[in-house]
Amino acid sequence: MKKKNFGALCGVTAASVLVAGWVVANRPATESSDYDGTVLFPSLLEDVDALDTIAVRTKDGIATLKSTESGWVFVERDNYPVQSNKIGELVVKLTRLTKVEPKTSLKDRYDRLDLLDPEDKEDTRAKEVTLTDVDGEELARLLVGKRKFTLGTSEGGTYVLLPDGPQAWLVTGELNPGARARDWLVREIINIKADDIRRIEIIHPDGEVLAASKNTPDQLNYTVEEIPAGMELRRDSIADDMGRVLSNLLLDDVKKAGAVEFSSATTIKATFEGFDGFTVVVELIEDEEENWLRFKGIAPSDNSGSDTSSWDETIASLNETTAGWVYQLPGYEVSAIKKRMAEMVRKPDEGA
Secondary structure, three states: OOOHHHHHHOOOOOOHHHHHHHHOOOOOOOOOOOOOEEEEEOOHHHHHHHHOOOOOOOOEEEEEEEEEOOOEEEEHHOEEOHHHHHHHHHHHHHHEEEEEEOOOOOHHHHHHOOOOOOOOOOOOOOOOEEEEOOOOOEEEEEEEEEOOOOOOOOOEEEEEEOOOOOOOEEEEEEOOOOOOHHOEEEEEOOOHHHHHEEEEEEEOOOOOEEEEOOOOOOOOOOOOOOOOOOOOOOOOOOOOHOOOOOOEOOOEEEEOOOOOOOOOOOOOEEEEEOOOOOEEEEEEEEEEEEEEEEEEEEEHHHHHHHHHHHHHHHHHHHHHHHHOEEEOOOOOHHHHHOOOOOHHEEEEHOOO
8 A cells, every 4th residue: 555645735744743742732622530541542643554445425425535646536526626634633633622422322312412323314414424445445534514613622522323323422613514515626727917907807697798898907986898889987986896806716626528418598697808918718608597607718828828837827727727617706806797788887967
């Protein structure tokens, strides 16, 4: 079995997984008479470089996170990259878990602690976490339930259930494994500030065009182009959110390109032109009330041959990240792409 350097794959240092001092420092201030003090997974620290896969099972399904030579990936999302720091955080917390006191061992009381297995209850909040090595051997497994915030320690506690028996435990440490894809995936798609965007053009499937632009980066507001005769903007800043669409754009979910159809009859096309000559084209469709987008960047050197190497690098990074993928984003992130002229203007006599 080939061992991997956990610190390198997760962005954590060896010092971050030294737990002995932590256990002493975070022992509950008021210990019960049956305080246990046993580390939940005493061998996990030694086995951490053998870690290959983390599976998080909830009522909504399973998230399988796998270690590769280039980093951690989300198996059910076609091996899209995972935030390695989240992996490190979870594993470090698991190594720190220490038994405080036993709780119920009666299954009909598990629900009070959110410890009913997802297979036993449709709306349970319990999360099963399993760590395995490359051969599929378990390094750790537990069912994670409700958190307890008033434990008398700096981190609080969590109710857990181990696979070796019916006894539920209160342990030190607030363990809250992500239950959604966005909790694990590398979320940033692109981050281009509005000050760098010169013009935005939105073309709707029915042919309507809405465009807004600035003459200089320090112009206060975007100017809406081709305002219909006899109409005025509802407010001077109404188009400004169009310029902010690409600023710190974060995904909610991801699919392989081809999993979502972008037909001409349903696709909104938004083109963002930069002051420095770059272009970003964003296509958007609504699929069962979900917003799915795909991206393509055109570097300044491709547009005009101008020498703006930093933007060439930014666009190259965008294309490398997004090639072959489509992204789900929340509605508030993309509402500006859906705007139409009727939302931007009014008749002067309609008032402020």
